[in-house]
Amino acid sequence: MTFSFLSRLRRQLRPLWPWLRWGTAGALALLLALDLAFPPPLPRQRDTSTLVVARDGTPLRAFADAEGVWRYPASADSVSPLYLQALLGYEDRWFWRHPGVNPWAMLRAGRQWVVERRIVSGGSTLTMQVARILDPHTRTPWGKAKQLLRAVQLEVHLSKAQILALYLERAPYGGTIEGVEAASWAYLGKPASALSHAEAALLAVLPQSPSRLRPDRHPEAAQAARDKVLTRMADLGVWSREEVDDARIEPVVTRALQPPLHAALLAQRLRSAQPRSARIQSTLDIGLQRTLEERVSSYFSQLPERTSAALLVVDNRTLEARAYVGSVAFGDKQRLG
Structure with missing residues (x-):
């Protein structure tokens, strides 16, 4: 019966096949034309701050970029694996698989918003967040649609590693601090390669609301957000309950934000x-x-x-x-x- 139904459906759709082929070709041509007409605003070069370091890699002095932003070079190889685990586990578990947009996450976020009447979890992927960083948009349906299209563009033009590197260097961390490496030195006084479980969770969640969660101004809010990440990592089984319990004990230490100035x-x-x-x-x-x-x-x-x-x-x-x-x-x- 199933075979008969499929055969009948195939016969009914056969007259439409030329239209489907031409329609698909037209849609692809349109997308290509739009991509050429409105290319993604990719940085022409790695416009990070200039960082002068000691022989062991400790920053001696940092020079902000032309816009006064503190942004240090970073890549997946230069940051702690714990940070990458916290970032991908909390923000985008399917980063390496989705095409820039995760429809299931967006449907889940929409359903939660309808039921709870508030935002419970976001549906943005890391690629979508990079798209918003490179090309800010308004909080309107058109702005969201633009972000979705830009995310797909990024996936076409860049590799996953390149998209991740853009996030690592440009995620907002409050004020003129951008990227996990600059944030790690500013808030924790250490390189992003040497983060503990608690510190990795803190830096993973800060970009969600950098002004509200800045540990130098709102340590209690920062700690609550960090603990939420720790709970998620334990629930996912990425980190053990013992590791998470130990991390919860670690306080969020308030530091005065001072750029390094030695030699x-x-x-x-x-x-x-x-x-x-x-x-x-x-x-x-x-x-x-x-x-x-x-x-x-x-x-x-x-x-x-x-x-x-x-x-x-x-x-x-x-x-x-x-x-x-x-x-x-x-x-x-x-x-x-």
Whole structure:
């Protein structure tokens, strides 16, 4: 009976096949024309901030980009696997499989909104979030449709790894901080490669509402959102209950957001010599650099205002600089800094 039904249906649709073929070809041609007429606003280059680092990778000084944004280079290989697990597990479990849009997630979010009369979970994929970051839209049906189309465009033009890298470098984290690497140094004082379970969960959820969840301003809200991610990771079985319970104990520590500023004059020289480099590696020892900066500042604080000093420590064996103190206080005109 099933075979008979399919045969009858095939005979009925046969006259429509030419129309379906031409219709499909026309639709594809239209999409191609729209893609050529309205290409996705992809960055022409990796316009990150310039970051000068010590020999172990610790930032010495960061230079904001032309718009004053702090955005450090990042990729899937440079961040903690825990962060990637939290990000994909909480935000987009099907990232590596969907074509930019996950219809099931959008239907689920819509059903929850109808039943609960509030937003319970979002239906946006990471690709859709990248589309919104690159091409902001209004919160209207047309704006949402534009975001969906841009997401499909991104999937056509870029690989999944490239889309993920754009998110890692450009996700909003409050103020002028963008990307997980800049956020990790700003809020936690460490590289994104060295995150704990709790820290990974925190940085995964912050872009959802960066102004409301900023840990330096709203630590309680940030911790509640972080714990929600931890619960999700345990429910999915990605992290064990023991790992999640230990992570919940870890407090959200409030930090004053201060860009790194060590060996400031050397960093300025290196950046002038390599103006197009996003990351500049120096040979300085960060521990020695910090110690000498503190000692020079403490010693000269008792001397007349116009007294200054410079200090250079070189490894005799390799002739590499290990510490570079260009002045007592960088930017202090009284001490010629």
